[in-house]
Amino acid sequence: MKYIDEFREPELIARTSAEIRRLADPARHYRFMEVCGGHTHAIYRFGLKDLLPPNIELVHGPGCPVCVLPMGRIDDGLAIAAQGGVVFTAFGDMMRVPGTQGSPLEHKARGADIRIVYSPADALKLARANPEKHVMFFAIGFETTAPSTALTLMRANAEGVRNFSVFCNHVTIIPAIRAILDSPDMRIDAFIGPGHVSTVIGCRPYEWIARHEGKPIVVSGFEPLDVLQSVAMLLRQLRAKEAKVENQYRRVVPWEGNRAALRAMAEVFTLRSYFEWRGMGFISQSALALRDSYAEWDAERRFSVPGIRVTDPKAAQCGEVLKGVLKPAQCKLFGNECTPERPVGALMVSSEGACAAYYQYEHRKSALVSIPA
Amino acid sequence: MCLAIPGKILEASSVGLNRIATVQFGGITRQIYLDFVPDANPGDYVLAHVGFALSVIDQGEAERTYALLEEMGALAEDERGER
Numbered sequence: 001m002k003y004i005d006e007f008r009e010p011e012l013i014a015r016t017s018a019e020i021r022r023l024a025d026p027a028r029h030y031r032f033m034e035v036c037g038g039h040t041h042a043i044y045r046f047g048l049k050d051l052l053p054p055n056i057e058l059v060h061g062p063g064c065p066v067c068v069l070p071m072g073r074i075d076d077g078l079a080i081a082a083q084g085g086v087v088f089t090a091f092g093d094m095m096r097v098p099g100t101q102g103s104p105l106e107h108k109a110r111g112a113d114i115r116i117v118y119s120p121a122d123a124l125k126l127a128r129a130n131p132e133k134h135v136m137f138f139a140i141g142f143e144t145t146a147p148s149t150a151l152t153l154m155r156a157n158a159e160g161v162r163n164f165s166v167f168c169n170h171v172t173i174i175p176a177i178r179a180i181l182d183s184p185d186m187r188i189d190a191f192i193g194p195g196h197v198s199t200v201i202g203c204r205p206y207e208w209i210a211r212h213e214g215k216p217i218v219v220s221g222f223e224p225l226d227v228l229q230s231v232a233m234l235l236r237q238l239r240a241k242e243a244k245v246e247n248q249y250r251r252v253v254p255w256e257g258n259r260a261a262l263r264a265m266a267e268v269f270t271l272r273s274y275f276e277w278r279g280m281g282f283i284s285q286s287a288l289a290l291r292d293s294y295a296e297w298d299a300e301r302r303f304s305v306p307g308i309r310v311t312d313p314k315a316a317q318c319g320e321v322l323k324g325v326l327k328p329a330q331c332k333l334f335g336n337e338c339t340p341e342r343p344v345g346a347l348m349v350s351s352e353g354a355c356a357a358y359y360q361y362e363h364r365k366s367a368l369v370s371i372p373a
Numbered sequence: 374m375c376l377a378i379p380g381k382i383l384e385a386s387s388v389g390l391n392r393i394a395t396v397q398f399g400g401i402t403r404q405i406y407l408d409f410v411p412d413a414n415p416g417d418y419v420l421a422h423v424g425f426a427l428s429v430i431d432q433g434e435a436e437r438t439y440a441l442l443e444e445m446g447a448l449a450e451d452e453r454g455e456r
Contacts, residue, residue: 001435003379003418012442019445038376091423119424121406141423144377148425151408155391196377199420199428225442232445251435252420252428261409261427352376 003251007223008046016228017051023235030056031187032234033324035177036194037064037352038222044361046224052231059324062176063194065140066093066350067322068277069169071310074099077138077167080303081112087130088114089123090138093350098343100310104138120152120166127156127164134163136299139170144196146170146288147261150268153290153297167299168289171275173197174205175286179277181213185325190234192227193219195249200265202257203245210243221249268294278312278346279319318345321354328358335363377422379430380405382415396421 024030034040040060043049049058062068078099081088088104095105095116108114113133117123120137127135139149149166156164173194180186193206198219206217216237220230230248237244247253268291275287290298299305312318316333320326328334328347338344340356347353351360380398385407387393392407396419403421407413410426419426 001432001439003430003435006435006439016442016445121424144422144427147409147427148423151406151425196420196422196427199377229438229442229445248438251431251438254428258409258427260411264409 004223007221007225009225013051013224013228016225016232020051020056020228020232020235021053023232023239024053024056025239026053026055028055030235030238031059031189032056032192032231033059033061033180033188033190034192034220034227035061035063035173036192036197037061037067037350037354038196039192039194039220039227040064040354041352041357042222042224042227044357046227047361048224048227049362051228056231058192059188060321060354061191061324062180062277062280062322063142063173063197064347064350064352064354065142065145065169065171066097067318067346067353068171068176068280069097069140069346070276070278071099071312072276072308073169074104075101075308075310076305077136077299078104078107078112079306080136080167080299081107081114083303085133086113086303087126087133087135088112088138089117089126089135090114091118091140092116093352094138094140096343097346097349120149121155124152124156124161124164127161128159131163134165136165136167136303138167141170142173142194142197143200143265146269147200147258147264150264153268153294154264156297157294162296165297165299165302166290168269170269170288171277172271172286172288173201175283176277176280177206177209179280179283179286180323181209181215183323186323188215188324190215190238191217192230192234193217193245195219195221195226195253198247198249198253198257200258200261203247203253203255204257206245210245214243216243216246218246218248219253221252267291276309279322313344316345318347321347328355329363331355335359377420377427379418379420382407382413382417382419384415385413394419394426396426 123137218230269288317331347355380396385394418430
């Protein structure tokens with residue numbers, strides 16, 4: 001097994017799709033939220049929506065770190081980059097996210113020292129190699145990514161690398177799911193749970209969703225058969241009037257998560273009392289900050305950060321799309337003012353953003369389909 | 374963002390405080406830190422994200438999931454009376 005091709009096997013996909021049709025009650029409309037942007041991308045990339053009966057609606061969730069980051073945080077990070085001798089480093093998918101005065105890439109074009117890194121460890125390497133400069137890593141991501149930032153900071157500490165800091169925007173998935181369930185305009189029947197976040201946090205943190213909210217949740221892998229099998233598992237729970245946490249992605253996700261990764265996070269991070277999410281507002285205890293013992297590596301404490309709140313462009317409806325209230329194409333700017341080449345909102349930037357995924361895979365297809373046969 | 378891909382550990386070594394591995398993803402290889410998967414060994418498949426392995430892929434579980442899928446498909450066919 002190489003763990004990819006097996007889970008893309010066409011005949012099994014056809015059979016699983018048939019099983020889903022058998023399990024779905026035609027008299028009922030189902031709304032399943034895929035929490036993770038990786039699933040959103042897989043669903044569009046593999047055309048999985050077309051393999052489901054029309055009464056199963058997939059609602060895209062908030063699990064796209066680039067998308068949920070408010071514009072003010074990008075401006076704050078870029079304000080640090082504007083200070084002399086600072087190298088701003090970030091993952092590639094941050095580079096085209098618009099701030100008030102343009103994206104990191106546009107700031108680079110104007111002369112700021114902005115570089116793409118593949119890993120936080122590469123940012124630390126850059127700091128070691130450039131002792132005369134200060135390297136700041138613009139950290140984003142859920143619990144999948146936070147342990148890697150934590151371990152990098154532990155290394156910086158152990159090695160005494162002082163010209164390195166982290167601008168921390170790490171967020172946690174559970175409070176976001178809670179905010180969605182608490183939102184009055186949201187009606188979700190069940191959840192496709194985030195697979196890679198769960199490699200770290202395990203499956204236990206979702207138990208309240210089943211127990212107290214009565215919603216089934218299946219932690220799912222990202223290949224076509226993984227997602228389809230998860231949909232079938234959710235339907236089976238709903239048919240049996242059950243609500244439990246199931247783990248479809250057992251080959252990767254241990255029920256208890258990854259202890260070493262959780263330990264690293266606990267060593268370096270503390271919960272912020274609140275954090276702003278784009279489109280969702282302030283959510284309490286939903287993000288991580290560096291502990292006092294790591295203050296020296298905390299860019300927010302080392303540099304003066306404007307901390308300005310910026311409201312999104314009025315016409316862009318990123319918030320509604322992010323919460324699953326609107327589909328990407330229902331936003332007035334979609335495909336007109338807002339395209340992957342010139343994004344207005346972050347959901348059009350990241351490949352996991354619902355708008356970018358929809359634009360790349362679904363948009364043109366629907367144009368083709370609309371030609372009368 | 375939470376994209377993580379399976380790759381095969383070709384070799385592992387210790388560099389200072391870290392255990393680091395050469396991991397093959399399809400046609401390319403990369404250096405991946407093994408700090409979060411201390412029990413991973415050459416020959417194992419790991420799931421890597423931003424340069425760090427987060428999980429050792431459990432072959433037995435992968436096979437069980439696949440067997441379940443095959444079984445599910447067979448059930449669907451029985452009920453539809455096909456074949």
